[in-house]
Amino acid sequence: xxxxxxxxxxxxxxxxxxxxxxxxxxxxxxxxxxxxxxxxxxxxxxxxxxxxxxxxxxxxxxxxxxxxxxxxxxxxxxxxxxxxxxxxxxxxxxxxxxxxxxxxxxxxxxxxxxxxxxxxxxxxxxxxxxxxx
Numbered sequence: 001x002x003x004x005x006x007x008x009x010x011x012x013x014x015x016x017x018x019x020x021x022x023x024x025x026x027x028x029x030x031x032x033x034x035x036x037x038x039x040x041x042x043x044x045x046x047x048x049x050x051x052x053x054x055x056x057x058x059x060x061x062x063x064x065x066x067x068x069x070x071x072x073x074x075x076x077x078x079x080x081x082x083x084x085x086x087x088x089x090x091x092x093x094x095x096x097x098x099x100x101x102x103x104x105x106x107x108x109x110x111x112x113x114x115x116x117x118x119x120x121x122x123x124x125x126x127x128x129x130x131x132x133x
Contacts, residue, residue, distance in 0.1 A: 001099050002062070003063060003081060004086045004102075005085050005086075006053065006054055006081070006082060006083040006084050006086075006088075007059060007083035008086040008094020010062055011036070011060065012035040012048055012053075012054070012056050013033075013035070013036060013048060014029075014030040014033060014036035014084070015028065015029050017028055024036055031047070031048045033047055033048070033049075034047060034048070034056075035057075035058040038072055043056065043057065043058040047060065052083065053082065053099040054081060059083055060081075065078070067079060069100070070098070070102060072101065076120065086098050086099075089133075
Protein backbone atom coordinates (compact mmCIF):
# COMPACT_ATOMS: atom_id res chain seq x y z
CA UNK A 1 0.00 0.00 0.00
CA UNK A 2 2.81 2.40 0.78
CA UNK A 3 4.13 2.18 -2.79
CA UNK A 4 0.67 2.37 -4.34
CA UNK A 5 -0.51 5.33 -2.26
CA UNK A 6 2.85 7.08 -1.95
CA UNK A 7 3.48 9.44 0.93
CA UNK A 8 -0.12 9.23 2.18
CA UNK A 9 0.93 6.15 4.18
CA UNK A 10 4.53 7.22 4.79
CA UNK A 11 4.57 11.00 5.20
CA UNK A 12 7.76 12.99 4.79
CA UNK A 13 6.49 16.08 6.54
CA UNK A 14 6.13 16.84 10.21
CA UNK A 15 2.52 17.57 11.08
CA UNK A 16 0.84 18.87 14.19
CA UNK A 17 -2.87 18.43 14.75
CA UNK A 18 -4.92 20.62 17.05
CA UNK A 19 -8.38 19.26 17.87
CA UNK A 20 -10.87 22.13 17.86
CA UNK A 21 -14.14 20.30 18.28
CA UNK A 22 -15.99 17.04 17.94
CA UNK A 23 -15.08 16.57 14.29
CA UNK A 24 -12.86 19.56 13.58
CA UNK A 25 -9.13 20.02 13.69
CA UNK A 26 -6.35 22.26 12.45
CA UNK A 27 -3.45 20.52 10.73
CA UNK A 28 -0.13 22.32 10.33
CA UNK A 29 2.39 20.89 7.86
CA UNK A 30 6.05 21.93 8.06
CA UNK A 31 7.05 21.72 4.40
CA UNK A 32 9.83 24.29 4.88
CA UNK A 33 11.72 21.79 7.02
CA UNK A 34 13.69 18.65 6.11
CA UNK A 35 11.83 15.33 6.01
CA UNK A 36 10.58 14.01 9.34
CA UNK A 37 11.72 10.42 9.82
CA UNK A 38 9.65 7.70 11.50
CA UNK A 39 11.81 7.92 14.64
CA UNK A 40 10.79 11.57 15.14
CA UNK A 41 14.04 13.18 14.02
CA UNK A 42 14.61 15.24 10.91
CA UNK A 43 16.59 13.82 8.02
CA UNK A 44 19.90 15.43 7.13
CA UNK A 45 18.47 16.93 3.92
CA UNK A 46 17.17 20.22 2.63
CA UNK A 47 13.62 21.44 2.99
CA UNK A 48 10.77 19.66 1.24
CA UNK A 49 9.10 22.77 -0.20
CA UNK A 50 9.41 23.03 -3.98
CA UNK A 51 10.37 19.39 -4.49
CA UNK A 52 8.33 16.56 -5.99
CA UNK A 53 6.40 14.61 -3.37
CA UNK A 54 8.41 11.56 -2.37
CA UNK A 55 11.69 12.84 -3.81
CA UNK A 56 13.56 13.13 -0.53
CA UNK A 57 16.32 10.59 0.02
CA UNK A 58 14.37 9.41 3.05
CA UNK A 59 11.27 8.63 0.95
CA UNK A 60 13.28 7.16 -1.95
CA UNK A 61 15.16 4.80 0.39
CA UNK A 62 11.88 3.60 1.88
CA UNK A 63 10.29 3.09 -1.56
CA UNK A 64 13.37 1.17 -2.74
CA UNK A 65 13.15 -1.18 0.25
CA UNK A 66 9.46 -1.88 -0.48
CA UNK A 67 10.11 -2.31 -4.21
CA UNK A 68 12.86 -4.85 -3.60
CA UNK A 69 10.38 -6.90 -1.53
CA UNK A 70 7.88 -7.26 -4.42
CA UNK A 71 9.93 -6.91 -7.60
CA UNK A 72 10.23 -9.89 -9.91
CA UNK A 73 12.78 -11.10 -12.44
CA UNK A 74 13.01 -8.62 -15.27
CA UNK A 75 11.83 -5.64 -13.20
CA UNK A 76 14.01 -2.54 -13.21
CA UNK A 77 15.65 -2.28 -9.77
CA UNK A 78 15.86 1.49 -10.29
CA UNK A 79 12.13 1.98 -10.95
CA UNK A 80 11.07 5.51 -10.01
CA UNK A 81 8.20 6.09 -7.60
CA UNK A 82 6.13 9.20 -7.02
CA UNK A 83 4.96 10.31 -3.60
CA UNK A 84 1.54 11.10 -5.04
CA UNK A 85 0.90 7.43 -5.69
CA UNK A 86 0.98 4.87 -8.44
CA UNK A 87 -1.32 6.86 -10.76
CA UNK A 88 1.72 9.01 -11.58
CA UNK A 89 4.03 6.15 -12.52
CA UNK A 90 1.92 3.40 -14.10
CA UNK A 91 1.00 2.89 -17.71
CA UNK A 92 -2.65 3.64 -18.53
CA UNK A 93 -3.26 0.01 -19.58
CA UNK A 94 -2.02 -1.28 -16.21
CA UNK A 95 0.76 -3.34 -17.80
CA UNK A 96 3.22 -2.32 -15.06
CA UNK A 97 0.77 -1.96 -12.16
CA UNK A 98 2.02 -2.43 -8.64
CA UNK A 99 -1.20 -4.02 -7.43
CA UNK A 100 -0.72 -6.91 -9.85
CA UNK A 101 2.57 -7.73 -8.11
CA UNK A 102 0.92 -7.66 -4.70
CA UNK A 103 -1.94 -10.03 -5.53
CA UNK A 104 0.42 -13.02 -5.53
CA UNK A 105 1.63 -12.09 -2.04
CA UNK A 106 -1.85 -12.36 -0.43
CA UNK A 107 -2.44 -15.26 1.96
CA UNK A 108 -4.13 -18.21 0.25
CA UNK A 109 -7.21 -17.80 2.47
CA UNK A 110 -7.72 -14.11 1.55
CA UNK A 111 -10.42 -13.22 -0.98
CA UNK A 112 -9.16 -12.14 -4.37
CA UNK A 113 -9.05 -8.32 -4.55
CA UNK A 114 -11.34 -8.13 -7.55
CA UNK A 115 -14.01 -10.17 -5.74
CA UNK A 116 -14.23 -7.82 -2.75
CA UNK A 117 -17.18 -5.48 -3.14
CA UNK A 118 -18.54 -2.63 -1.08
CA UNK A 119 -21.49 -3.64 1.05
CA UNK A 120 -23.91 -1.00 2.20
CA UNK A 121 -25.99 -1.70 5.26
CA UNK A 122 -28.94 0.50 4.43
CA UNK A 123 -31.10 -0.71 7.31
CA UNK A 124 -28.39 0.23 9.82
CA UNK A 125 -27.98 3.68 8.25
CA UNK A 126 -31.75 4.27 8.22
CA UNK A 127 -32.00 3.13 11.84
CA UNK A 128 -29.28 5.59 12.86
CA UNK A 129 -31.03 8.42 11.01
CA UNK A 130 -34.37 7.72 12.67
CA UNK A 131 -32.88 7.30 16.15
CA UNK A 132 -30.87 10.50 16.05
CA UNK A 133 -33.70 12.80 15.00
